[in-house]
Amino acid sequence: MIEFRGVNKWFGALHVLKDITLSVEPREVVVVCGPSGSGKSTLIRCINGLETIKDGDLVVDGQRLGDRATNMTELRTEIGFVFQAFNLYPHKTALENVTLAPIHVRKIARAEAEASGREMLAKVGLGDKFNAYPSELSGGQQQRVAIARCLCMRPKIMLFDEPTSALDPEMISEVLDVMVGVAEEGMTMMVVTHEMGFARKVAQRVVFMDAGAVVETGTPEEFFSDPKTDRSRAFLSKILRH
Amino acid sequence: MIEFRGVNKWFGALHVLKDITLSVEPREVVVVCGPSGSGKSTLIRCINGLETIKDGDLVVDGQRLGDRATNMTELRTEIGFVFQAFNLYPHKTALENVTLAPIHVRKIARAEAEASGREMLAKVGLGDKFNAYPSELSGGQQQRVAIARCLCMRPKIMLFDEPTSALDPEMISEVLDVMVGVAEEGMTMMVVTHEMGFARKVAQRVVFMDAGAVVETGTPEEFFSDPKTDRSRAFLSKILRH
């Protein structure tokens, strides 16, 4: 579904992605973790073309990014992206946030889009917040709207960039619960997160990055119980200690 | 050192602090926790007068807040306050951040203030970052500068409002380590935090708040192993689960 083959990327002189080779199968859930600045966000932002790569191949849903034949705008409709900062449209209600892209991008009739938007919001536990503006919602609620917004496009892939790290501790679990639900329905997912409980529960694979390179990959059991590199061991000890 | 006696506070119609009675002894470390919106921030912001109280008595370091005789500006120099968002002055270097108040408020000679500022920054592990601007520091480093900034005023009391919740997971431990160090030197501390590891390690008491009221207080062992109310039990289960 997603395949990185020797991908490299620079920000000016900074080599942010170093020769990444990695593939994600359909219906697979992959958790990406690693220290700050290691390139996790850059990695998943490349997948829907929010960042462009310098060399190497990146094939998503059978289409090679950067090819002339690849219509990025169309490809993006197949990829849902959930941001750390939610990025809901502040001038639209929850329902409008959720139906905006289906109506204008997918060209679905408004009534139909609203019906499925309502359904999706109800599914993430916000059946009573259709007409609330983002500013009237708690962080956890906003992030759930953001997830519903992606799901309404019925994407083939969902990408999450630290979806819970801007949330209050109490609200983290409500968002994680929704994400677990999505994973269990068989979505292909790549999730940047430090929530190891989530990784243990639904990930088929954990990818550990450091300084722009993939340092270690493995099943959650392997990774948590027996990290192979010093760097991942040090990282895990800091993350899990408190 | 800090004594709340029947303190009440309203924001408009919202009763944020309900009849709070609570006292903190010198050299005691108290951790405050509770769900979002329960009034934790408001509680500790009252102590240094960032919020004013409606009725009840609040006595800090022997002085009653709201009394004409109490000089708030002077009292505040005895109270260090560490914010969730660090609130470093972005236009000043680490060293300037740390020496601003000693020079202008305590009227200490610049050379002397800088010497003790350097010492304090070294103590929080930033001996090589004197001339860095906040934008050049990581979150964890910024928060440590913020703590050093308070310590430079040699306060009698330190207040922390969720000092680690805006940090990357890896950086949390470096800040907690510094806080543990401060606690062990015998500082009177009130800490709003959800880091239960920290509470276990240094707190003499945990205060659980809900909907503006203190619902439960106890030693960390009592509180974590045997929470008395349903509300605190539910809260703990969410916080500790992931």
Added chain:
Amino acid sequence: MIWFQLQSLMGSYPLALRGLGMTIALSGISLVLGTILGFALGVLRTSGSRWLDSAIGLWVDLIRGTPFLVQIFLIFFILPELGIELDAFTAGIIALTNLAACFICEIVAAGIRSVPTGQVEAALASGLSQWQRMRQVVLPQAMRVSLPPLVGQYVLLIKDSSVVSAIGLTDLTRVGWLVVQRVPNGLLVFAIVGIGYFVVCYPLILLARRLERRMSAAHGEVQL
């Protein structure tokens, strides 16, 4: 014909230089004074006193809402009836300074309001006095936001200074009017006047753009 007129215009260049000098003197002095006064008003406006805020707000509204000509007119012709006699240059400076101060006050107040609450609270918590908070923490940060619009406002005020010719000061625009009586090619004359203003204003616009770019570089350019 054009050549003939240009030649005849050349004779007026001492007059034009004097006009340009007057424009620069008037706007220079009143911009400096207006900036100082405007900052003071801006700080007062955000000092937390509702009374001061609405008093200054009302004054700013009055000045923004009425033609500058009328303000000059009141200062120069009506104040003498209250026993305040001013010469034209002083009256022009006062009127322009007041106008500048009102606009600058709004810009500065907006800058101050844009400084995050947390910054003020941090300063408050470490025991800085109100003046120290302003001086050390708030104003330096407000400046970042205020500087580009401030410089932009200067350009507008320089152009507004032409209204002072109503009270007998011969500024650049007035020179244009005088010359056009003799060389009736308004197009040519006012093109030259326009160039005069351009020479004064354009460096300021460039400066404003530079400041703006430096600030947005710090914030990271938005890609649309």
Added chain:
Amino acid sequence: MLENFSFRTIVEYLPLFGQGFAATLWLSIVSFAGALAVGIILCAMNLQRSRLLQLPAKIYIDAIRATPLLAQLYFLYFGLPRLGVVLPELFVGILALALNSGAYIAEIIRAGILSISRGQVEAGIASGMTYAQRMRLVILPQAIRVTIPPLLGQAIVLVKDSALLSLISVAELTRAGQLLASDRFMPAEGFLTTAACYLVLYYGLKSLAVFSARWLGVRPIGSRT
């Protein structure tokens, strides 16, 4: 001048002021609409990556901002006829105001657009919207809110600048005052009445801005120190 202030004469001239007021009002509205159009086009050009579009917009904006409206008005009114284009003065006046204010408005809108956080833009990109859709659905609606106060400021400037049109024989508010001053030699009466009318327009605009801000759901920023 004030001790003989004659309200009677003002009343006598009131119909004239009424006409002037109405003229200024509609002149300003039409010019402002034009200025918005000019501003939007200029701003759109200025935001393009292509230098070919960007450069003319930049040069135009700078040239307009650095020169006085009077010179621009002169160019349009007396300059265009030399090139064989004779336009009615009303049209020239509105054109001059729109072209002049448009340059300022372009900068205001640009600032508003650039103030939209990167995350908003990326959210639009990520959900597969085209450039035009992002602009229309995400960026502009949010930018509008930020630009209301500076747009109000510009509208006020435009209303006052429209006084300059009396120079090219467009009868507006300032002219009514000047007539009172030149027919009857009553400058105080003339100019103070004019000022009062402008103040009415100012407060009208201001409440319109407050109203539209509320309509768009912008919360006022509280002051604090």
Added chain:
Amino acid sequence: GTLDDITKRGELRVAVQTQGPPFSMVDAAGKRTGSSVELAELMAKEMGVKITFQDYDWDGLIPALLSGKADLLVADMTPTLARAMKVAFTKPFMYTGSAVFAKTDSKFGTMDACKAKGTKIAVLLGATGEKVAKETFPDAEIKSYKGGGPLLLDAVNNGQADCGVNDVSAVKGQQAAYPAGSFTIMPEVLSKEPLAFATRYDEQDLLVWMNLFLDQVALDGRLQKNLDYWVNSEDWKKDHQ
């Protein structure tokens, strides 16, 4: 009295309206000159004081006189009765009339042509010409400009107006800046208007003195000399262009 003040001050303060040649203008050297200006200088000389000119633009002129910033107002101004309710005019120092002018090669060469419906006629805002034009050409479209007589010539020359109505001597003086024969000035004089100086009613002594001055210069020929040089011929051009 005002005359005492002037003597004490040693200075006569004159507000001028720089409407253009021949009455008041700034010449190429930047010096203020013209028929009215020279008369005012003569006045100061007779008073034995020096003269300062205050050059207001149109909006500031009347306020300057009324507020006492200036002692008198020197311009080519018609003393209408309405205006005389506010300021005190001297005796007329000359008579002129409004004339109609048009571009030489246009179809508006005669009065009748100008009377046609929809003719665009340029006048100066608030000037006598404005009123006269409205009476003479009831069907025409009157356009009032602000900013001085030369602007009218410019407007007619550029085709923004078909013809203009202004003080005949002003038109004659101002057309000098154009190539000879650019404009046709029609022989009909629409109205006979006096031109006078103005001062305030609380300056009766100055008013009396100025009237006496005008009588004197009329008698000893100095006024005629001034008018012959500035108004009735184009002699001034060779000295001042």
